[in-house]
Amino acid sequence: MNSVHNSVDNKKDIARKQAAYAAVEEHLLNCQTIGVGSGRTMVHVIDRIAELIRQRGWSVRCIPTSYQAKQLILERGLRLFELEHCDEELDWSVDSADEVDSELNLIKGGGGCLLQEKIVDTAAHTLVIVCDESKYSVQFGHKWKGGIPLEVVPMAWSLVKRRVECQFGGSALLRESLGKLGPVVTDNGNFILDWHFDQQHNWEARRDRDRPVHSAGIENLRWQYGRLSEPLGA
Numbered sequence: 001m002n003s004v005h006n007s008v009d010n011k012k013d014i015a016r017k018q019a020a021y022a023a024v025e026e027h028l029l030n031c032q033t034i035g036v037g038s039g040r041t042m043v044h045v046i047d048r049i050a051e052l053i054r055q056r057g058w059s060v061r062c063i064p065t066s067y068q069a070k071q072l073i074l075e076r077g078l079r080l081f082e083l084e085h086c087d088e089e090l091d092w093s094v095d096s097a098d099e100v101d102s103e104l105n106l107i108k109g110g111g112g113c114l115l116q117e118k119i120v121d122t123a124a125h126t127l128v129i130v131c132d133e134s135k136y137s138v139q140f141g142h143k144w145k146g147g148i149p150l151e152v153v154p155m156a157w158s159l160v161k162r163r164v165e166c167q168f169g170g171s172a173l174l175r176e177s178l179g180k181l182g183p184v185v186t187d188n189g190n191f192i193l194d195w196h197f198d199q200q201h202n203w204e205a206r207r208d209r210d211r212p213v214h215s216a217g218i219e220n221l222r223w224q225y226g227r228l229s230e231p232l233g234a
């Protein structure tokens, strides 16, 4: 049983790596400022960025979207840059997703990194999302079963939970930590609610009507979904 799981994981990782390498080779140029996303896929992305920069003697400024991204940038000897010191639009940002549906809607934040991703990714001219085939879904929420992650200020989590459940149905569950007792605490000191929505949700109607809805305490602004301009996958 374990060897079956290992071989599936291996195949997924090979697909992730192929997609990551293709994305970097297509978009990376000398003297760019780029956003660097978080997650397993990003390990391959950063590896390829580091290789190309070394081979070509390029200089590229990398703005992290999480503590993990920052560590990877430093470990691979890339040039770390901070968003607060950046006075122009980023050339592009590269990230992964937990699910991409047929209309290119994304679910992100499964790994607990979402607020900084959203800030950095939306500061870029182009957002390139790198996904292996296992992330593609015909209908929103059919592949990723973890719900839509919402980053919330700790004192507001039960308020936000009630509001989300009352207004939109489903259940918003406080994400528990596996490594310590209590909730997951994000890089920003916040909690995460995973909103398990009703599969019959009318997303088209919601998209416009609920866009301006902000609930006090939700830090990632809206549901953690956004539209892609270009899909890239293996």
Ligand SMILES: O=C[C@H](O)[C@H](O)[C@H](O)COP(=O)(O)O
Binding pocket: 037, 038, 039, 040, 041, 042, 095, 096, 097, 098, 108, 109, 110, 111, 112, 113, 114, 117
């Ligand atoms: O919270 C994490 C980020 O949103 C990731 O981009 C997302 O979870 C996908 O990560 P992975 O490449 O590990 O599947």
